[in-house]
Amino acid sequence: MMEFINFYLIPGLALGSIYALGAIGISMIFGILRFAHFAHGDVMTLGAYGTLTAVWTLGLHPLLALPVGIVFAVLSVLAVDKVFYKPLRELPTIYTVIASFGVALIFRSLIQLVWGSQNEVFIRGVQKPVVLFDLLRVSLLHLEAIAIIVGVAIALHYFLSRTQTGRSMRAVSDNAELARVAGLDTEKVVRATWIIGGSLAAIAGVLAGLDTNIQPNLGWNLILPMFAAAILGGIGKPMGALLGGMVIGLVEELSSYPWLTDEPLINPSYKTATAFLMMVILLIFRPQGLLKGRLF
Amino acid sequence: MDPVGLLFFLVGFLIMAGIYAILCLALNVQWGYGGLFNAGIAGFFAVGAYTSALLTAAPAPTHLGGFELPVLVGIIAAAVTAGLTGWAVAKICIRLKSDYLAMASIGIAEILRMVIVNEDWLTNGSLGITNIPRPFDGLLQGREADILFLAFVWVIVAIVYLVCNRLYDSPWGRTLRAVRDNEDAARAVGKDVDSFRLQTFVIGAALMGVAGALSAHYFRFLSPEATEPLLITFLVWVMLMAGGSGNNKGAIIGALSVWAIWSLTEIVTNRLPAEFATRSSYIRMLLIGLLLQFVLQKYRSGLLPERSPGIAFDKDKDKTHG
């Protein structure tokens, strides 16, 4: 039982938090700008490297240096939106999807040019886990990740339901035409989307980097499960994406728990496949996602 | 530069471009005619490549088969299995709207890749399959043999082009474009939309399988990374968008020009000073990314945009505006 909690449940929740933070941005961008943002993983990577630079130059703890990474990631996506995505806004979304593919390539090459391609770590050495009653062994980072996601969930809920910008975002996501007619400043909403999406991605990137290491493909390797999470939650539903991320993370980790026999239920090599399989099944039977998202 | 070397470089270049041209024509059937956002091209490519490799390679204890069948049999079988895979995928998710179909097809391609990497008994997993023959093996020696393979590839490109053109210039193609332009209206005039989409998906998938098979025969070696989903899928999309979706000639021209950019930038970046040695590859990727943005913003309808095939009996042709 403790083994289940220590090595399957909590790591699953932590992994889920990382997916969730990325998926929220993907879902919001999908809902408001109506395209699948393939460069989102690389925004995470940018956030991680931005933070890393602050850690190196200022000698801060990664979580304290995080704001630097956030600002860096947000400025990058805002610039990219202005230069590369905005001119394509009125065209069929396929153009923007492809453009975002190109942006992913640009981000990654720039990262490799500036920081090089070798792995980096925030903190050297093994992080001793928190041990409670000799039973619970949890990495501090995982507790931090779970705490962050809870905080983000509360803040996001407050933002979306109580603030003017949040409500406008929901309106645009539900019906862009109507929102425009109603006189909402869509460009402002778009900007807010990038700022939130970029910030959360940066946090996700730093958490992923803390959990393992930082390298140029950090975010790119996570993009598909994050998409799965966004779809799972229902496109355009940030809270849904959050839930979707947690579900995907948990399913991935729990699928290899020896549920029935002594053997893992699913061979760990197919761990990632379970996330995709869930996504495909959901797309077929409930394409609007867990929390009724938009269907385009 | 050595002219003979340049000739053989061109041969290799055109073989790859031909393989991409087939992928691009196949995507054109799915997206250009049918409006289906297939983002799992690499999956069908992989199925085709493995089918043909397993059927034609020399027997080996490490993977299934090695039946030493003729290459042509392998290629036809590749089309069949990739088509069947396409059929199964389409059966499940053809009703999904564009972006969702894209996600589902990426997911399925990724699952296929995992099966290929993990099921050693079938594919020899990550160690891959060696000793895959080429057609007319032994007729010519050394790199001269590449010329034969080049001819073989482009004969197939020509056949695929012909097939695609005939599909396009037919009531079938017309109906498909109608389905793409307006699904509800197509239903209202009696078209079985799902059936047409299914057919399109299967035909496109089968052609992608052919391209996969050709690549396996070209490399004579096949391992899972040959089917890296995001790279192949992404490149083919760029080619089709740049060439002009809905236009078969555009698809081929797009494949040639984007492949030229992709491949030739390395020759340029290699000319950078030595201290850039590690960096030149990233600079190249950066250039490609920027070039792509340039194409999307300035040449977005492609080099050759879609045009109607015209009606054969329409004698009093006034100027065609399409």
Added chain:
Amino acid sequence: MITLENIVMRFGGLAAVDDVSFAIGKGIITGLIGPNGAGKTTLFNIIAGRLFPTSGRVLLEGDDITRLPPHERSHKGLARTFQIPHEFGALTVLENLMVAGDTSRGENAFNAVLRRGLFLREERAVYERARDTLDFLELSHVKSEKAGNLSGGQKKLLELGRSLMREPRLILLDEIGAGINRTLLGKIAEKIKRLNEERGFTFCLIEHDLDYVSKLCSDVIVMAQGKVLTRGTIDEVRHDERVIEAYFGGGKYEVGT
């Protein structure tokens, strides 16, 4: 021709169509009127098969077609136009019409590649009919234009033409006159009348312009809030109190007799 039996259509908790039953007579032009949100287009979608009703039955000359997909209804002789033009934008006007023709041999992918001779005759026949239809609708001068480039009115004509290509038994016209200038409107009305009189086509049309309806329809059904309010000739319904109330909101206007 078409009989609706107790049709109910719910979206979530809302009944867009609430227990509607009526029949449309063969060979006549029936008008379906009512204020916005009355459920007219929903009802059209149910007849055409784009929506399946929550309950109730749709009969076409006695056959139950309630669960038949739209394309099969089209093969049974049902044709429709859409409120917002649904042209095939990248196809030429001529192609738009030819698509609607019966080209079942040429629509076989195998034939399209390997046995092109097989559908030549069929294709020629469809072509001739498309030309005739274009002439009839006075669209021949734009036949090679992409349909997406046509004006709103031309698109409406194109939709009508596409329906005609189906050689249907019943054509459903959803606000064919909306957003069209009066000259063109008159022209369309005249075409519809000719088709009805000379070739015996049955029409059912949704329209807001009552003058227009009065010119064309001998039978008018009035709907409001998902229900059939009344039915009769245009003059009968025009003076029906319930109709006036439905249109102008109860009690706001004093209604004379």
Added chain:
Amino acid sequence: MKKSIVMAAVAGLLASTAMAQAEDVKVGALMDVTGPLASFIPPLMNAANFAIKHVNDGGGLLTGKAVLVVGDSQAASQPAVDAANKLVNVENVPIIMGALASGSTIAAATAVTIPAGVVQISPTATSPSMTDMKDGDHLFRLVPSDNYQGEVLTKIVLAEGIKKVAITYVNNDYGVGIATTFNEAFKKAGGEVTAFEKHEDKKNSYRSEIATLSKGKPEALVVIAYASGSGSKIVKQAIEGGFFSRFIGTDGLRDDQLIKEVGADALKDSFFSAPTSPDKNDASAKLHEMFNAEYKEGADKPFVDQTYDATFLAALAVEKAGSTDRTKMSQALRDVASAPGEVIGPGEWAKAKELIKAGKDINYEGAGGSYEFDANGDVTGYIGKFVVDGETYKQIAIFQ
């Protein structure tokens, strides 16, 4: 504006082609610069450049300078073939160092270099299927086939008195090859393998895999993976979870990166195997010293030795052949790499050039081995046993 940029680029291209003086000799290199192995490349690129620098500092190649031309094979077949095509046909190189991954090496060889008659020396490809390839003596490699390291590792592990292990390996040609041989050899020698599981590279969490691996209470975990990929993550998470404290790794794991991520303390009971030089050859230490003096770090990264040696050998072969004639390369390579002959070590280009000029036979003994090629172009390797000592690795025994 745009036009002028294009013009400038074209002019630059033409000028650089023309400027490359006639006597300069290009040496091709296939490196997986971008793609999944990107994080390995910087030190390897330095190693290749370092070898070329030694050539040029020591009198140059033939009558000119050696120029390294790099093709990006991206650790995948298609880019490897494309890059090899450019090296062979456009750059016209006489010989190629690379590629690194077995997959890209085999694809480049079968599709391009073998038909074109260009010798390819891979510093790192370990796939057993390269042994029997019909390569017309064009494909060489500097590391023993997986089969070999797997068997030697068995001896090392048993010599430590470890009888019961769990194995996890990265699911690529490198991991599968070594793990499979080790698994078989270890069982045959009487050891017990409690678990034998592959894992995907690129994941963030391996905790559930490790939990499964620890089930049979093995004494140590054999991790056959790259330190900069899944390897470090697995070791780190296994220690954090309290599952394992003792690890056995191969050359992929024996990387400064591992110490950087896990810390030296946690690795004091672990040991590693890696190809090395025969008995008391100090070539490796010498190279590392020179390397770190030049680049400050990275000498101890995996495959640095072999990459340097492969590049150096490629240059030696050209020098020995006396021209850029491709047909002479495979014989020349065999001549300079194999005994007998005066022994040449890393960096001793001037001496080698002198000897070749004098018509003497030479025998390159590199930092990563002595490289006596057999008929298949394979080497019988020497495998060293390494432990962590301070912040780096120390070789404590050599096995053959």
